Amino acid sequence: MFLQKMNNYLAGYVTITVSGAVERFINLATKQGISIWDAQTGKENEVVLNVRVKAVKKLRRIARKSGCRFKIKRREGLPFLLSYLNKRKAMVLGCIFFLTALYIFNSFVWFVQVTGNRNIKAEDILRTAAKAGLERGVLRRDVNIGTVEKSIQDQLPLLSWVGIEIKGTRAVIEVDEKIQAQEPYNGPAHVVAQKSGLVEDILVFQGDPVVKEGDAVVEGQVLISGIILPPEDPDEKSPSDQAVQKPLPKPNYVNAKGSVRARCWYESYGEAPLIEKGRKYTGQVITRVCMKIRSREIILTGPRSIPFTSYKTGGSLVKRAPHWRNYSIPVEFITVKYYEIKGYSLHRTRKQARDLAGAQALARVRKELPAGAIILNKRLEEVIVNQPEDIVRIRVFVETEEEIGLTRRFTP
Structure with a gap:
């Protein structure tokens, strides 16, 4: 099939519209060995078909003999394309010049881009790459990617990885910087609640606990204080000492540390149509x-x-x-x-819609859960409305146990 289409294209063919005694016309053309394909009926006593261009002269005699008339509707194939290009030599020369220029210009690197850098300046990476042989205007075949990558990594030790990819006229230098360890903060800080909840367990490593198990806390409330007050003097003060004002002892400021787990509650909503289009x-x-x-x-x-x-x-x-x-x-x-x-049109049963809406609501809740959160209980309720509708609405309630402590610095 493909070879036949290719032969027809190389030889050239025309699409003609035949009117009159169409059956007699086609029979006479077939008897003379003329190949006809893609014949389609049009109006009354009219047919559209394809024939090779060299058969057009024979078809004129057949049309006179059968009392038909035909007209050429479309010309296709290599001979017509060459004839078209022969009349437009300037355009052909322009295309050849353009393709040649495009090939030549595509042999060079015209754009160099740096991605992945955060602290190291792109100019420093580009300058190092240029010294190794990768810069604008260089021939692509002259770029030794392995040598350039090694040179950049040797000259810039803060880079942990360097990769170069050349796409057309663009070279992309992708880098990954080393993660520099930051010194831990040891200044004064509280442990505060990052969300509301009911305290289930508290473990203090350093600091003064402000809440206990069973306490309800709100977002931002101090759980473990970084301010440690000195213990009170158990000795009773004498009457003469009461008249003398003694300076108050200074508190001790520490970086409070500990673990506070609490029960938290989430609520979400999902809906799914019974008929989805x-x-x-x-x-x-x-x-x-x-x-x-x-x-x-x-x-x-x-x-x-x-x-x-x-x-x-x-x-x-x-x-x-x-x-x-x-x-x-x-x-x-x-x-x-x-x-x-x-x-498309998708029909769901009410159970399928409830399951889909509930899964959507639970997925939204799970996106909000922090790492290490444990789901203790979940409840799904269908929202019932007065008017019947083609949508199932589900509200989900989730109870979790999770870490709610968050370190917050403060200035004494």
Whole structure:
């Protein structure tokens, strides 16, 4: 099938519209060995079909003999393309020049980009790469990626990894910096509640506990204080001492440390329709490549008309000829992808909708849970409304046990 289409394209073929005694016309053409394909009926006593261009003269005699008339609707194939290009030699020369220039310019690295750096300046990385042989205007084949990577890592010891990838005319230097250990903070600090809850267990390593098991706490409340007051003097004061004002002892400020676990409660909501309608991708993709010369587009590959009833286009890839001084070649190559989209309708039972809405609500709660949280209890309730509707609404209540302590610095 493919070889036959290729032969037809190389020989050239035309699409004609035949009207009149169509059956007699086709029978006479078949008897004379003329190949006919893709015959489609049109209006009354009319048919559209394809034949090779060399058979057109024979078909004129057959049309007179059968009392039919035909007209050429479309011309396709290599002979017509060559004839079209022969009339536009300047355009062909321009395309050849453009492709040659594009190939030459694609042999060089014109853009060098640095990604992944946080503390090290991109200019320092680019300067080191240039010394190793990677910079703007260098031939791609002259770049030794392994040598450049090793040189950058040797010159900049704060980098733990360097990777270079050359895509077309762009070189991307991806780096990863070493994590520098920060000195731990040992200044005064409280342990406060980062959320409301009911204290289940408290373990103090350093500091003064302010709450105990069974206490209800709110967000921001101090759980373990970093202020330790000196113990009171157990000796009773004499009457003469009461008249003398003694200075108050200074408190001791520490970095409070400990673990405070509490029961916390979460509430979330989810809903799911009984009938879900929407549009989704079918997986069918068509790519079309065009050459645009000023305002005119010539399709190089891909169909003339998109066969999808509904579709979305991906990002267009446009390749332009590079500028030279103040002159630019008005030729572009445009690649567009077309993704087929079809509508769908999904029917759910009420149980399926409840399960889906409950799973959505629980997923939202789990996103809020910190690491180490334990789910103690969960309850799902369907929200009942007065008016019947095609949506199932679920409210979920979750009880957890988790660490709520958070270190917060303070200034004495």
